Amino acid sequence: MSSELHAHFHPDERPFVDKALEWIQRSARQHDVKRTDFLDPRQAWILESLVNREADVQLLLFGGYKQAERRRALIAPDYLMPEPEECGVALIEATSPDGKFAELDHGDFLGALTALGVKRDKLGDIHLHEDACHILVAEELADYFSLNLRQVHRVHVFTQRLPLERLRPAETQFQEMKLSVASMRLDGILSDVCRMSRAKVLPPIKAGRCKVNWKVEEDPGKPLRQGDVVSLQGFGRFKILELEGESKSGRIRLRVGKYS
Template sequence: MSTDFRVHFHPDEHHFVDKALDWIERAADNHQVRRTDFLDPRQAFILETLANRNPDVQVRLDGGYPEAERKRAIIAPDYLSLDDEDMGIRVLAVTSADAKIAQLEHSDYMGALLALGMKRDKIGDIHAGEAGCHYLVAEEAADYLRLNLSQVHRVAVHTELLPLDKLATTGSELQEMSLSVASMRLDGIVGDVWKLSRAKALVPIQAGRCRVNWKPEENPSAQLKAGDMVSMQGFGRFKVLEVEGTTKSGRLRVKVGKFV
């Protein structure tokens, strides 16, 4: 890949770009078929963008259900039919006799898998509800997780593997917040959402722990807009829902939804 081409991607993304280019070249030149781990929306966008530059390659994305955020991809020569290709996705169902399971959140279920040494790439969307959780997981990790996941945040759990048609999805719950901000700067809005001083908001942003629309963003003065999804490692994520207008004092009224 040329140096000029690299400037279109954040340095943190170069490793994935290189892998994606290798998958595409192998499909085009060696007629190989590759099934990836779960990709976030930014990675899926990068892969499709690169694949669209090569007429001999096609990509299929699937996360186990139509509205999936995280998806696996199959990269293949353009002459193959991918409609019946197995995406290798299973549903890991988690239940418990302990009533405390109703208090568990998305972050608790994520932490339980990561504590087992599981890579995030093997985990798709997570649907947590009052009765338990349905994880979308890579089939190559499914049996390991079924056998080893016995506790989530000190709640004893039972696990079983289900076919995809048994998936029970849960909508993301947003806690709406109305902010009055001087500008749409990233550091200011991040600080207001998570109640951090400007100085404390700078630290994770400049350390590369913040993403805007799944793309790394290290510039504290980056301007947000309605529709932007912001995530920060260790804090969570929120979506800018609406810029509602300007107050008499010249400040902006902004509505955000924090994922809870």
């Protein structure tokens, strides 16, 4: 891969970029069909931008439903017509008669699933409801999850496979906050949301533990915009929901949503 192309990506992303280029080249030169694990939105964007550079290859992204955040990809020669079902996405439903089931959160299910010895890459979106949790997983591991997921944060659960048509997407739940900030700098907003001093948020940002729209961001002065999704390792993630204008003193009023 050329240094010029490498320069467009963060150093942490370059191993994925090299791997994606290899998939694309194998599809173009050897007519291979490559099915990836689940990709986050940034990885999907990188892969799509690289595929667009190769005329003999096409890309299909599918995560089980139209608005999926995490999706698997099919990279195929341009003369093939891959279908969404070939992406290998399966649906697992977890339920429980335990009244504490409704208190479980996304992290509880993610932790229980990865505790089974499976990488995050094999898991798609997780949809929580009061009476059930719908989990999108790699089809090749669906039976394994169905057989082995028996407890989530001390709550016993029952699991079964369902057809994708029975998926119940959950609306994203936000814990909303209203902030008044001097500027849209990343470090300032992160400091307010995480309730830490700016001095304390600087080291994790510079250490590469912060992402903006799923891309590692090491510049504390990065200006944020409405719609940006920000995450800090160990503190979850939030979204800039709305800029509400300026106060008389010139401070910026904004509405932020922390993911539940």
